[in-house]
Amino acid sequence: MIQQVYEKKEKQTIVRTILEALPEWFGISSAREEYIAESPLQTIFAAFDGKKPVGFLCLKETGKDTVELLVMGVLKEYQRLGIGRALFAEAKKWGASRGYSFMQVKTVEMGRYQEYDATNLFYRNLGFKEFEVFPDLWDEWNPCQVYVMSL
Numbered sequence: 001m002i003q004q005v006y007e008k009k010e011k012q013t014i015v016r017t018i019l020e021a022l023p024e025w026f027g028i029s030s031a032r033e034e035y036i037a038e039s040p041l042q043t044i045f046a047a048f049d050g051k052k053p054v055g056f057l058c059l060k061e062t063g064k065d066t067v068e069l070l071v072m073g074v075l076k077e078y079q080r081l082g083i084g085r086a087l088f089a090e091a092k093k094w095g096a097s098r099g100y101s102f103m104q105v106k107t108v109e110m111g112r113y114q115e116y117d118a119t120n121l122f123y124r125n126l127g128f129k130e131f132e133v134f135p136d137l138w139d140e141w142n143p144c145q146v147y148v149m150s151l
Helices: 008-020 029-041 083-097 114-126
Strands: 002-005 043-049 052-063 066-074 102-108 129-139 142-150
Touching: 002 008, 002 083, 008 029, 008 043, 008 052, 008 066, 029 052, 029 066, 043 083, 052 083, 066 083, 083 102, 083 114, 102 114, 102 129, 114 142
Parallel strands: 066 102
Antiparallel strands: 002 043, 043 052, 052 066, 102 142, 129 142
């Protein structure tokens, strides 16, 4: 079941629980804590197995026409079951219904880490297109790949 989460404390708890369970993608504690700190002010969709949150997606407005898929995660044992796609479908529908023209997402450039290569393929399969690589936006070991899509 996918639903939008409105309560700030619940948003933060869901984001923390899932990101801390995914150290392969969110092992840099300062970056992880930044996502967690920002989450109460953002739009959050969560996937639940009963009452247990198993995935989430966080959206952030980055301009009057653009929303960013800021961060998302699905617990490992629930990956490859369509949960990420279902979360994205809700986020895309939400963004379009609010008049955004574009959605963007940032990840590590393809070819750096196996986990992020899978992430890049996931975003491409959702319909995102490569926009630009910023070699040192984050740091030299993690060049930032920006993807965009029209809503």
